[in-house]
Amino acid sequence: MRVYVPLTLSGLAEAYKTGELAAGPVVAYAVTPALREWYLSDDIEELEYAALNRAALASLRLLAGEPGAVRRRVVVAVDVPDRGLDPVALGEVRVSGPVALSKAAAVHVDADDAGEDVSAAVDALGAADHGDDDAQFIVDGAEDHELLWFATQEIPNLVGLED
Numbered sequence: 001m002r003v004y005v006p007l008t009l010s011g012l013a014e015a016y017k018t019g020e021l022a023a024g025p026v027v028a029y030a031v032t033p034a035l036r037e038w039y040l041s042d043d044i045e046e047l048e049y050a051a052l053n054r055a056a057l058a059s060l061r062l063l064a065g066e067p068g069a070v071r072r073r074v075v076v077a078v079d080v081p082d083r084g085l086d087p088v089a090l091g092e093v094r095v096s097g098p099v100a101l102s103k104a105a106a107v108h109v110d111a112d113d114a115g116e117d118v119s120a121a122v123d124a125l126g127a128a129d130h131g132d133d134d135a136q137f138i139v140d141g142a143e144d145h146e147l148l149w150f151a152t153q154e155i156p157n158l159v160g161l162e163d
Contacts, residue, residue, distance in 0.1 A: 001079065001081070002048060003028035003030045003078055004048075004054070004075050004076070004108075005021050005077075005099065006029070006056070006058035006061075006073075006074070006075055007021070008062050008069045008070070008072075009072055009109070009158065009159055010066065012074050012155060012158065013159035013160070015076070015101050016156065019100060020100055020101060021076060022098070023098045027093075028055065028093050028099075029052070029054040029058065029093065030051050030091065030093050031044065032090075034089070034090050035090055038090055052075055052147070053143065054091045054092070055075040056075055056147060057139075058092075059075060060118070060125060060139070060142060063118070063122045064122045070115075072109055072114065073108075074108070074109050075109075075147060077104065077105045077108065078104050078105065080095050080099065101152070101155075104152045105152075106151065108147035108148065108149055109147060109158055110145055110147060110148070111148055113145075118142050120138050120141065120142075121142035124136075
């Protein structure tokens with residue numbers, strides 16, 4: 001099953017160094033029954049895109065916890081066995097065991113030009129969570145930037161490391 005793991009660029013760099021996204025449990029996003037019902041589509045590509053966007057929002061939350069982090073959302077698409085998944089919330093799952101970076105299918109990262117909007121979205125998260133419509137508009141503005149697709153071989157370039 002394909003899951004989408006939210007990270008930051010520093011988290012991706014650490015995963016590259018250790019070979020693991022995390023030892024587990026790992027919070028990720030996937031096409032769950034609740035996501036299917038919420039999104040009202042049977043198109044698997046649309047559903048996976050919705051799961052990817054949920055992971056991108058979770059990446060914003062990770063960025064909020066890392067004040068010095070580069071303001072780019074990061075999502076790693078990983079294939080894991082379904083038997084290790086524990087559905088938690090809308091599209092959110094917990095992968096019980098370790099998640100090896102070698103299982104990654106691709107990495108999705110904001111382009112450099114998204115930094116300003118992503119930074120504004122990170123700053124607005126708290127107010128948006130408390131119902132501020134203007135802040136929610138700013139958070140939603142980050143979604144106007146499509147995450148770019150990168151092959152896993154490109155991770156060293158993304159995080160500033162060499163092979």
